[in-house]
Amino acid sequence: MEDEQKDMNENRSVKRRTLLKALIGIPVLGYFAAETLRKFNFDRAKKSRVIKELGLDDLKIPKVLTSSSGKKGDLIRVGFIGFGNRAHQLSNSLGFMHPDKVKSKEEDGSLAEWLEQEDLNVAITGICDVYDLHAERGLATAHNDVRPGGVSGQNLSAKRYLSYQDLLNDKDIDAVVIATPDHHHAKITSEAVKAGKHVYCEKSICRTEEELYEVYDTVRNSDRVFQLGHQITQNVVFQQAREIIKRDILGKITLIETTTNRNTASGAWIRHLDDDGNPKPGDENSIDWLQWLGSRPYKPFTTDRFYNWTKWFDYDMGMIGQLFTHEFDAVNQLLRIGIPTSAVASGGIYYWKDNREIPDMLNVAFEYPEKEMTLTYSASLSSSRQRGRVFNGHDASMELGGSLSVTADGNSSRYKEYLNKGLIDPSVPMISINPMSGGDIDAITSATEKYYASRGLTTTNINGRRVDVTHLHIKEWIYAIRNGSQTSANIERAFEEGVACVMANKSYQEKRRVEWDPINRRIV
Amino acid sequence: MKGTKTFTTFQLTTLVLLRLMIGWQILYEGISKLLIPNWSSAVFLRESQWVLSGFSNWIISHDGVLQVVNFMNIWGLIAIGLGLILGLFTRVAAIAGATLIFVYFLNSPPLLGLEYSLPTEGNCLIFNKTLIEAVGLLILVAFPTSSIMGLDMFISRFKKSKIKKEE
Structure with a gap:
């Protein structure tokens, strides 16, 4: 009897132990839940603190463009x-x-x-x-x-x-x-x-x-x-950049750097050969050469001139007209800098020593004394190191490309306290917005965002779909034709940009500082 | 209880630890993706190189497919993690986990000549921690512990009692 009882007792305790073993996952899961919750709250608290300190907590940044339909109306x-x-x-x-x-x-x-x-x-x-x-x-x-x-x-x-x-x-x-x-x-x-x-x-x-x-x-x-x-500037990230500037997150901006680096023959406007190195098609029988030349001085037809016209000042302003125009527009759409007071350009033909006239290395400085600001453009056609587009402020700097990142300045007056407390780290972006990953403000930037911030994009994100920015720009035009609204790159913006570009080009060609006379509205 | 006899306590302990830790890691991957607003696998897929890059691009360019992939990733990871931790349907969870993680590996293997703009963990050549985790899951398939330490015990007992009754 006693032995039987003992056996049964042992059996039961063995069973209980077996049962407890089977449930080993439950306490582990409990611990997991507790730790995950702790981490979630910690991250949220840290993020909301920084966002609050920056005055971004009520920032209504459009995640997607309010994209009005371009279709309605007559053909x-x-x-x-x-x-x-x-x-x-x-x-x-x-x-x-x-x-x-x-x-x-x-x-x-x-x-x-x-x-x-x-x-x-x-x-x-x-x-x-x-x-x-x-x-x-x-x-x-x-x-x-x-x-x-x-x-x-x-x-x-x-x-x-x-x-x-x-x-x-x-x-x-x-x-x-x-x-x-x-x-x-x-x-x-x-x-x-x-x-x-x-x-x-x-x-x-x-x-x-x-x-x-x-x-x-x-x-x-x-x-x-x-x-x-x-x-x-149709990229959704520009609307967000505009808000950041409006909120004065960057402090006083005295320097805006814009750049272009390219390092290919095609990037240097050598485009008359196909992939196999043979000349592209076209001759005077199939091309109306005189119409192509228009008012420009007569030059005999060559495929070089026809495909690579950018190389000569007779047809354009080189990097200023092809590339800096975009940079100027990006900055002007954001800050409305308008026409510069003066421009100084220098550079030369240092790498692509063909028959070109336009420089392949160029630096331009535009002064805006009334706005207490300098805009620079630096371009190289023999290096592809990306230097970005950077708004340098006393409190923070913003790099703006296909995505956006704002990094606090280590010597900022405004963020001094938070820098001292270690709440803001000047070695990593404090705000980054990547429209391709949802367009949320990421106040504590993750490694992924950091890497993406440096990339330029040709598409933007609308309601989770990738959309070609040129489509948006042309749609804005179509919409304006139907509804009488304003286009963003209208003739006023185009004029400001045109003046800045002609000033830079003149300065380079005449090797002197040129100025804008606002009274007579002439370049002097 | 055949299984108990084949493992020493030390073997059982280390195998269960391996199972719990991989389960934890996978579950947290899933949960954190769930908590990131608008998380999308597109960021990862855009980086894809080597044999799966064409397939990944195809996923990104089809919005519907991308949504399905995002959903399956989040909830797949959570289900696999739960299965491993609780020891429930562990064999299925481990096989699914090994497959999924191997696909992650194939998207960005540390092979000679492939470079990524996203930072990678540690310095790796050919094999990395992702692949090791996938193999770890295969070990768990080879040496199952969930019917000793896990909810699968109830399932295996139920099956056994069914077999006994039929006998």
Whole structure:
């Protein structure tokens, strides 16, 4: 009896032990929950403290652009003047794509994304290019049925015009996209506006002071909608940057640095050879060379000149017109810096020793004594080290590209206390916003954000979808045509930018400091 | 209880520790992704190199697919972590975990010549801690402990009693 009892007791205790062993996960899970909660609260407290200290707690930063529809309204018939590389990108943004590109996008799986782009209810009805091949590619693009929103029935047939004047004279075209070499921009814009067309013109707006004044007066005295081709400020991150500047997070800003570094032949505008090193197609039989030259001095046709026109001052302002324009617009859209008081430029041809006139190394300093601020532009075509776009303030600096990061200054007066307490670390960004990962403020920046902050992007994030910024910029123009609203890169901004660019170019070419005379509105 | 006889106490302890720690790590990965607002695997996938880069790009460019991948990642990690810690359906959890983590590894293996803009943990060549964790999970499949120390005990007992009754 006793033995049996003992056995049973032992059996029960063994069973209990077995049971307890089976439940080993429960206390571990309890400990896990407690620690996770502790960590969550700790992070939240730290984050909210920094956000509060910075006065960011009531900051209403739009995570997505309030993106008004560009579709509503009558069909807008668009003519393209110039149909090279950039025009292909612009037509993609309008909702048209060349069959070859559709095919390659189908192959790499990115076609679906483009097909989701908003249909703007436009038709490309006119193409003008001095080169037969480009014009044919333009027509094929305009006629392609593969489009966002499917075939809308709005695919009107497109016509080729041999001269841009013919295109402008056609009453059946409402608006034009100008994507020619730069020496035509101002002239065609002026003529287009006079012919009653709305204009989307690629940068830069002009090549010379005279061109600028004329196009400014013409556009300003008309009711036509003008948009200059600067898409980067359409990135949602710029709205957030604007808030950060408005909140004075950076303190007094006395220096804004803008830069471009490139290190490829194509980046240095050597583009007349294909991938196999053979000259690209085109000769005087298929290219209307005299029309291409326009008012510029006669030079014999070469594929070099036709494809690599950027290399000569006859056609543009080199890095100033091609690259700095974007930088100036980015800064001007944020801070409304306007026209500089003076500009000093220096540089030279140090690496690409071909037949070019434009420098491949350039530094420009613009002074804004009234705003107590300097804007610099530094560009190299023989190094690809990215130097970013940086707003240097006394309390913090902001690097702004495709994403944004704000880093406190170790010697800031405003953040002194928090720096001393170790609440803010000047060696890592204190705010970073990456629109591609949700667009939230990350007050304590993670390693991932830090690395992404340095990257530039060509797309932005709207309601979780990637959207091409050029599409947004061109949509803003279409929307303004239908609703009479303002475009962001309007003629006033274009004028300020044009003056700054011409000043820099003049300073480089004349090797002297140039100034802006605000009374007579002339460069001296 | 065949299993008990095959493990010494030391073997059992270390195997259970391994199971609990990997489970903890995976569960926390899942929970923290759940707590990050708008977390998306796109950031990780965009970095993808080597054999899976094409597939990853395909995921990113299809919004619907990306949403599914995000959902499966978060809840998959949480389910696997819970399974390992509680010792419930541990075999399934360990196999699924090993597979998932191996896919993570394949997206960014530390192979010669591949460079990433995101920081990686430690200095690794060919094998890294991610791969070691995947192999750790395979060890847990090979040496199951959940029917001794885990809720799977109840399942295996239930099965056994069923077999006995049928006999």
